[in-house]
Amino acid sequence: MTRPGAAVTVPAALFDAGLDAVLAEAARDTGGPAPRAVPAEVPDAGADGDGLERARAAAAAVRDPELPMLTLADLGVLRSVAYAGDGAVEVALTPTYSGCPALAEMRAETVRALHEAGFPEVRVVTVLDPPWSTDWISEAGRRALAEHHIAPPGPAPHPSDPVPLTLSPTRTAAPGVACPLCGAGRTEEISRFSATSCRALRRCLACREPFEHVKEI
Known part of the structure; x- marks a missing residue:
C-alpha cells in the first residue's frame, strides 16, 4: 500500500476525461508503491528521425470525434509533433474554437x-494562437466531407x-453553398x-434535401 501522505501520480490527460476517471485512476495507483522516477534520455532528432516520423504518422491518423471521416491532420488541428526536452513526444493541437468539447477526446485518442x-x-499541449481556421482543412478533407x-x-x-454586428434573418438563400447531394x-x-457548433443545417432549394455545412471560420 502507498505510505500515508505519499503523492499519487495521475496522468494529466485524465483530467479532461472527468472526475470519475481521475478518481478511478488514482485508486488503481494506490494499489502498490509508486515507481521510481528515472530521468529520460532525450532522443536526438537526427538519430531518431524514423521514430519521430512514426509518431507524426500515428498522431496524424487519429480521427476527429465529431467528423470521423476526417483525421486530425485533415481537419488541420494537428499543429506539430516533436520531442520535448525531457524526452517525451509532445503533440500540439489547436481546437476548432476555444472551449470545443471534442478537445478532451482528441487528446485522449492521440495519447x-x-x-x-x-x-x-x-x-x-493546446495551442490557441494563431486560432484555427477552416482554411486549414486539407483538400483531401474537403473531398471526404462532400x-x-x-x-x-x-x-x-x-x-x-x-x-460589425449585423442583426438579420439567418434563413437566407446562399448561392455560394452548393448542395452536396445534387450539386x-x-x-x-x-x-x-447543427450537430456541432461548427456546422449549420441547410436545405437545397432544388432537391429539397437537408444537409450539413461546415461554417467558415
Whole structure:
C-alpha cells in the first residue's frame, strides 16, 4: 500500500476525461508503491528521425470525434509533433474554437495512438494562437466531407478591422453553398447550429434535401 501522505501520480490527460476517471485512476495507483522516477534520455532528432516520423504518422491518423471521416491532420488541428526536452513526444493541437468539447477526446485518442505506436511518454499541449481556421482543412478533407454529404466550407473571412454586428434573418438563400447531394447552387439555412457548433443545417432549394455545412471560420 502507498505510505500515508505519499503523492499519487495521475496522468494529466485524465483530467479532461472527468472526475470519475481521475478518481478511478488514482485508486488503481494506490494499489502498490509508486515507481521510481528515472530521468529520460532525450532522443536526438537526427538519430531518431524514423521514430519521430512514426509518431507524426500515428498522431496524424487519429480521427476527429465529431467528423470521423476526417483525421486530425485533415481537419488541420494537428499543429506539430516533436520531442520535448525531457524526452517525451509532445503533440500540439489547436481546437476548432476555444472551449470545443471534442478537445478532451482528441487528446485522449492521440495519447492512446502514440502509446500503441510504442511511445510511452506522450504529452498533448493546446495551442490557441494563431486560432484555427477552416482554411486549414486539407483538400483531401474537403473531398471526404462532400463524399459524406457535408458541404465543405468556402474561404474563411479574414477581416483586418473590427467585425460589425449585423442583426438579420439567418434563413437566407446562399448561392455560394452548393448542395452536396445534387450539386445545385441555391440552398437556404434552416438552423445556424447543427450537430456541432461548427456546422449549420441547410436545405437545397432544388432537391429539397437537408444537409450539413461546415461554417467558415
